[in-house]
Amino acid sequence: MNRNFPLLIKDRTQCLLCEDHIETNNHLWECPNNYDTIKSSFIQMGDNLIKLLNTHADRLSLVISDSIKYSQTFKWAYRSDPIHPVAILLLKSYISNDLLGIFRSHINTMKHIVKVILPYMQECSILIKINIWKKRNQKWKMLRDAWGITKKSFTKYRELFSRNQRAAAALNRPIEIDNNRDMERGYINPFNDFRNFKLDKDFLFILFSSSNFLHSGSFFSHLDEVFSFNNVINHNFLNLAIYNV
Template sequence: MNRNFPLLIKDRTQCLLCHNHIESNIHLWECPENYDIIKSSFIQMGDSLINLLNTHADRLSLVISDSIKYSQTFKWAYRSEPIHPVALLLLKSYISNDLLGIFRSHINIMKHIIKIIMPYMQQCSILIKVNIWKARNQKWKLMRDAWGITKRSFTKYQDIFPRNERAAAAFNRMLDIDNNREMERGYINPFNDFRNFKLDKDFLFILFSSSNFLHSGSFFSHLDEVFSLNNVLNNNFLNLAIYNV
């Protein structure tokens, strides 16, 4: 929003909840003001998973509760510990090996696991959006009103601010960016950068067979390095990271 409507947001990009960090998709999950909401959400998701597996388990039904409450995905919430990195994957709608391992410990057939894990992930996604996004959106509406911004301010942006003001704001922003192409594209999910998955062939197959993977900013950022002038002049293509995946 600050990139597209600089004359409205005016570089007020601090976190709406803690006011100590720049607002970002990553910080949303790490913000200390969100910890209690996230923790209670994971306890709800853990209790829901216990009930789900008690209904569908093929084996080891007596230890279902322990399988969940001692897993990396949920243990931190039940013990009020710092958020585990695996839990961040669930927050971003990834099915981690840890979460899948819980299902595989109690259900024999993978086809059956897939049949019940997808609806469970949908329930988790809805719960996260309701609990976490709702609190943030309420805070945004309060801040928006305090700044004197309405929905009409965005839809009528070009009518409210003359072209010369918008051009000056865009020019000043380009100077601040200093040709940082990644910032021009906005947020890039770090999990979608294939340089972090050089040994994960399954992930690479999904990435490179996707019809729109070329739209990935991280891919082009990598090509900036691969086809830099020095590499082209020195003909060092065989030593480049893109060929060493």
């Protein structure tokens, strides 16, 4: 918004919650002022998963609680450790290999897992929106009102500010040059790698379909690297790093 509406936001890009860091897609999940809310949400999601698997488990029902409380996705919350990168994937509606592994430990068939895991992901998504996004949105509305900005300020931006004002604001903006290829398509999740094609095809379908278009840049970026000139010349496809989270 600061890039597209500089005369409204006026470079006020600090985190709405902690006001100590520039707000980014990743910082929302790492903000210290959001930690307790995220942790309590994961404890609730973990407890809900224990109840869910107790109903659907085909095997090892006595260790369901341990499978969840010692997994990378949930262990950090029960122990009050720093948030784990795999947990951030769940916050962004990705189904990680770690989360799928919990289901595979207690349910025999992939067909049954798919039937159970997708409603669970929907439940988690709703919980995250209610507990985490709502808190941030409420703070944004308060600041927006304090700044004298309304929804119409954005839709009528061209009417509120002349062409000369908008042009001057654009010229006065600092030019930021970033040679990092990962930034060419905007935000890219650093913890997902879609080159691990050893995964079950049903799981790959879930992984891709549970991601929205905002995160598709990571997939195309990996394709760029896989088919880069050096890799093609050296037939070096199998030596690429694979994240197995």
